[in-house]
Structure formats: structure tokens, C-alpha cells
Amino acid sequence: MQTSAPKHSSSFAERFVGAVISKCETDTGTAAKLRRAIRSSQEHQAWDFLAKFGIDLEDDYARIPALTVAGAIARSRTMRGAKVNGSMKLGKALAESFDDGVNSKGAIARLRRLVACDTLAEVSTNLRYLLPLIDSRCDQRLDYVRLMHQLRYFSSNPQRIKRQWAMEFYGPPIYETIGRTYEHDC
Numbered sequence: 351m352q353t354s355a356p357k358h359s360s361s362f363a364e365r366f367v368g369a370v371i372s373k374c375e376t377d378t379g380t381a382a383k384l385r386r387a388i389r390s391s392q393e394h395q396a397w398d399f400l401a402k403f404g405i406d407l408e409d410d411y412a413r414i415p416a417l418t419v420a421g422a423i424a425r426s427r428t429m430r431g432a433k434v435n436g437s438m439k440l441g442k443a444l445a446e447s448f449d450d451g452v453n454s455k456g457a458i459a460r461l462r463r464l465v466a467c468d469t470l471a472e473v474s475t476n477l478r479y480l481l482p483l484i485d486s487r488c489d490q491r492l493d494y495v496r497l498m499h500q501l502r503y504f505s506s507n508p509q510r511i512k513r514q515w516a517m518e519f520y521g522p523p524i525y526e527t528i529g530r531t532y533e534h535d536c
Contacts, residue, residue, distance in 0.1 A: 363498035366403060367435050370420045370494075373399070374429070381424045388421030388478050396420060411470060415501030418474045419494050422481040428491045436491025440500070441518025444480070447487035452520050461519050465512040470504050 374381040380399060387396035396417060397407055406412050423429050428436070438446075444461060448454035460480060467473040484492070500511045 361495070361499070363495045363502070364435070366416065367419065367423065367494045367498060369403060370423045371429060371432060371435070374424050375431075375433075384420045384424035386421075387417055388425070393417050411502065411505050414470050414474050415498055415504075418477055418501060419498045422477070422485075422492070422497075423494055425482060426485045426491070428485060428489065432491055435495050436493050438488065438490040438492050439518040440484075440492065440497055441515045442521070443484045443488050443490070443492055445519050445521070446490075447484045457519075461516065465515060468508065470501065473501065473504060 370384065374384065383395040384399065386392040387394075393413075399420070400413065400416055401407060403416075405416050441461070444464075445451045445454075445457055448457040451457065460483075464473070464476050464480065467476055481492075500514065504511045
């Protein structure tokens with residue numbers, strides 16, 4: 351008997367984000383629990399959902415990203431009625447949340463505050479205030495799968511994740527925007 355590999359093997363983050371989106375659409379009670387669970391004093395309300403998904407509740411590096419992403423999805427107005435994850439990266443969404451984009455003092459201050467975080471708990475607290483702001487000002491849906499990956503790997507390489515957020519915020523290098531590459535400049 352021959353078995354074939356699946357054409358697309360989904361990552362844990364893809365499955366988790368898909369499950370949260372689906373659950374928030376069909377179960378308003380769970381959606382309310384996930385919205386409240388973004389606060390550390392209320393996170394116990396979402397433990398049943400996380401445990402059923404196989405997330406180790408004693409592992410901060412597994413629990414905190416899941417709570418942050420699930421809470422953000424449950425609170426998001428742009429995710430209501432959505433069946434799939436978005437495609438907007440966090441840094442780009444932050445820039446587009448302000449009229450002046452990357453030149454906005456408010457956007458730059460929020461980016462600096464985010465990249466100044468040293469721990470996953472600090473990042474999560476910062477995102478608790480930043481994600482609703484982005485959601486209220488930006489009409490495109492965030493890429494929650496990418497955000498989940500970034501949060502899950504933040505503790506192992508925080509500088510890399512911070513650089514990703516900064517690069518997303520400021521956009522592609524200028525040589526990419528004018529259709530040239532370094533090799534043409536040589």
C-alpha cells in the first residue's frame with residue numbers, strides 16, 4: 351500500500367490560528383473567554399481551550415504566545431466573519447495605522463517601545479495595547495500565523511525578531527522600490 355505525503359503540511363501556528371478563527375466564529379462564549387484572557391489576571395479562562403489544543407500551560411514560552419494571538423484574534427474587528435488568516439505583517443500594519451506611516455512620531459515611538467522589550471512577557475504586554483490600536487486603524491487583517499511564529503521564537507533569538515519587526519515597519523530597502531539591485535550598481 352502506497353501512501354502519499356500531504357501536499358501542504360501545516361505548522362502548529364497555522365493549525366492554532368485556524369482553530370481560534372473557527373472557534374470565535376462558532377462559539378461566542380469561547381470568543382469572550384479568549385478576549386478576556388489576554389490580561390494575565392484572566393488568562394485562566396482560556397486554559398481549557400489551550401490545554402485541549404495541547405499547549406503546556408506551565409510553559410510560558412508556549413502559553414504566552416498562544417494567549418496573545420488568540421486574544422488578539424478574538425478582539426479583532428477585521429477578523430469577524432473571516433475564514434482565513436490575514437497577510438499584513440505586524441511592522442507594516444503599525445506603519446499603516448498612522449497617516450504619516452513610517453514618518454509618524456507616534457508610529458516610531460510604538461515601534462521603539464516594542465523593540466525595546468527584552469522578554470516575551472514584556473512583548474505580550476506591549477502587544478496587548480498595540481494590536482487593538484492597529485485593528486482600529488488598519489482595515490487589512492494581520493498575519494497571525496507569522497506573529498505566532500515570531501512570539502514562539504522570541505526567547506531564542508529576540509534580536510532577530512525585533513529586526514524583522516523593524517524591517518516590516520520601514521518597508522523594503524530603497525533599491526528594491528526602484529527596481530534595482532546591488533549587482534546593477536557594481
